[in-house]
Amino acid sequence: KNEVEQSPQNLTAQEGEFITINCSYSVGISALHWLQQHPGGGIVSLFMLSSGKKKHGRLIATINIQEKHSSLHITASHPRDSAVYICAAIKAAGNKLTFGGGTRVLVKP
């Protein structure tokens, strides 16, 4: 079993819908990143969080350290949100990044 698991693997939504991507991890972590990767490979860091909730525009990320779970929400989704979203946990032992398998999101107009 991977140390960081994401669900779903693929997600298709209609423009305007609310999207949730989940990330669960089995190791102790100090923080967690959410990344966005567009076709062509470029990766953008969306959030880094170690507790609670962060919001940036239509994106919201939450983390529950006790439950070892994080979620990324996209409100009022738009076709330009189509991308792969990846969570990456910073393992408390050694500060190494361990990645989830990614969630491929397609938002249809």
Place this chain on the structure above:
Amino acid sequence: KAGVTQTPRYLIKTRGQQVTLSCSPISGHRSVSWYQQTPGQGLQFLFEYFSETQRNKGNFPGRFSGRQFSNSRSEMNVSTLELGDSALYLCASSSGGTGTNYEQYFGPGTRLTVT
């Protein structure tokens, strides 16, 4: 500020050869991390450098090595290339002392194809 740059962007090599990839971080960033991305394994952490010292290393064979220069530019080297080394190699820079605990700024990647 200029972003993270990686050179070359595309590379084709033959099995058994070696390759050197370069990464220039954002000005003022002292931490550079390297990652490998393949369709089968996804993203994997290779190593992290801070102030010319390797701080962290992932689970890759010794054929994968790196270094960082005094201007924070970093190179990674893969010797005796194998077909399985075909991947997108990404580097990321951050301002923090332990790079992975700070926001990472990614370069566009180098796509390596081994034939």
